[in-house]
Amino acid sequence: MSQRENQFQAVVIGASAGGIHALQQVLMPLPADFPLPIIVVQHLHPDAGAYLPQLLDNKCQLKVKQADEKEFVQAGWVYLAPPAYHLLIEEDHSLSLSLEAPVSYSRPSVDVLFESAIFAYGKRLIGIILTGANSDGALGIKKIKQAGGYVIVQAPETAEADAMPKAAIAAVAGNQAVDKILALDQIGQYLLQWVNRNFLGIRMK
Amino acid sequence: MQNLENQNIELQLLLQAIYLKYGYDFRQYAKASIKRRVLYHLEKHHLSNISQMQHRLLHDVAFFDSLLLDMSVNVTEMFRDPACYRVLRKEVLPALKDFPHIKIWHAGCATGEEVYSMAILLKEMGLYERTQIYATDINEKVLKQAKEGVFPISRLRQYTQNYQKAGGTESFSDYYHAQYEHVVMDRKLRKNILFSDHNLATDNVFGEMHLILCRNVLIYFDRGLQNRVLNLFDEALIKSGFLCLGSKESLNFSTVTEHFDVIAKTEKVYRKKNEEKT
Structure with a gap:
């Protein structure tokens, strides 16, 4: 096993109720040259359109867009699932959309994104769960941990809706536990430091 | 990781086995989603790995x-994406109205809701009697449902709203009658619809078309198969014929992009250019 094996390749984020604000908090501290692509499922009304990616793009240094099917993910970009479609990542790191039935009443579903991301990136994946009023993403978080990836969950007391972070924490309690539970305003900064340390540390070898 | 690698090998073998035994070719489907559906089926039948399933x-x-049934996604609705039907009503069908005979291919029609929507649209524009609709799918079970034209009453409210948003000129209730938990579509709508079995991955063109609708089918294919299918459509369309795709699909990655003009960008309606291919 080479040291390169530890290098992270992507970040996946799941958010629901309260997520529009939370995503801004997490993404705004990240610089335009953040070395990993970020792929996001935020539950939205099916008719929500492309308002959220535009809002985030205006506020963030990273470029933010709604995911197009078959496009390859790149560092410096944030991709959001279009409302009413599941978003998946292929093993060649291109994006796919699907209209399969909702999972845990959700489409897009955080679990669907996370599960496909594990197949695509294995342990080189960072998964983050933010605010939300359901348990979507809990199974995905558990699977990311099982695959050896790194998991951050928003501290439930800092979440507008605490059900989703609580479910994620509970899903891995007992055996492996999430790697970090952080207040909302610390997640972006921590992610940046963590990725820089791991990413640059290996590059400098 | 080892496990994951084995699983991918097993999946490839499974798709190969399905193709050899039954002739359905899923080998060029987008992998992430097909894998999800295979694993879902695995769990449902309490099988421990894909090799068992293959056996x-x-x-x-x-x-x-x-x-x-689990491998194809048969999600559809009446007048799905109503804005698309408005474009069909305002820009596409008026351009076809002078043809003595109109041929429409609805590829990947699933349970047929969108085919009946098209039939309604044609009726309201006075074009139904000289139109032939070919509605195809790979799955005979869903085709059978499509032929019956019986849909759950629970979705009626949304369908009625879609019909109105799509610019419907009559009352939607004119087109069906309710029967307990279901609505039965008016038999007259079915007269000029031919439902048949066709596989976009392996079959060829079967006639010249004025309009092809293939919505939310290409998203499940990889780039190679998308390109095959779009070339098939290009071949089947008459010059100046129309192509209508799903709202997240496009011609962008295909070799036929240059052969089409964009009629409606958001609604994904294209028109084949009226010139010889070079």
Whole structure:
């Protein structure tokens, strides 16, 4: 096993109720040259359109867009699932959309994104769960941990809706536990430091 | 990781086995989603790995039939994406109205809701009597449902709203009658619809078309298969014929992009150019 094996390749984020604000908090501290692509499922009304990616793009240094099917993910970009479609990542790191039935009443579903991301990136994946009023993403978080990836969950007391972070924490309690539970305003900064340390540390070898 | 690698090998072998045994070619489907659906089916039948599933489907046709239903995504609705039907009503069908005979191919029609929507649209524009609709799908079970034209009453409210948003000029209730938990579509709508079995991955063009609708089918294909299918459509369309795709699909990555003009960008309506191919 080479040291390169530890290098992270992507970040996946799941958010629901309260997520529009939370995503801004997490993404705004990240610089335009953040070395990993970020792929996001935020539950939205099916008719929500492309308002959220535009809002985030205006506020963030990273470029933010709604995911197009078959496009390859790149560092410096944030991709959001279009409302009413599941978003998946292929093993060649291109994006796919699907209209399969909702999972845990959700489409897009955080679990669907996370599960496909594990197949695509294995342990080189960072998964983050933010605010939300359901348990979507809990199974995905558990699977990311099982695959050896790194998991951050928003501290439930800092979440507008605490059900989703609580479910994620509970899903891995007992055996492996999430790697970090952080207040909302610390997640972006921590992610940046963590990725820089791991990413640059290996590059400098 | 080892496990994951084995699983991918097993998946490839499964798709190969399905193709050899039953002729359905899923080998060029987008992998992430097909894998999800195979694993879902695995769990549903309490099988421990994909190899077991392969063994079972080779020897058990009924098992394969149930897998086939899980492998294709048959999500659809009446007048899905109403804005698209407005474009059909305002820009596409008026351009076809002078043809003595109109041929429409609805590829990947699933349970047929969008085919009946098209039939309604044609009726309201006075074009139905000289139109032939070919509605195709790979799955005979869903085609059978489509032919019956019986849909759950629970979705009626949304369908009625869609119909109105799509610019419907009559009352939607004119087109069906309710029967307990279902609505039965007016038999007259079915007269000029031919439902048949066609596989976009393996079959060829079967006639010249004025309009092809293939919505939310290409998203499940990889780039190679998308390109094959779009070339098929290009071949089937008459010059100046129309192509209508799903709202997240496009011609962008295909070799036929240059052969089409964009009629409606958001609604994904294209028109084949009226010139010889170079």
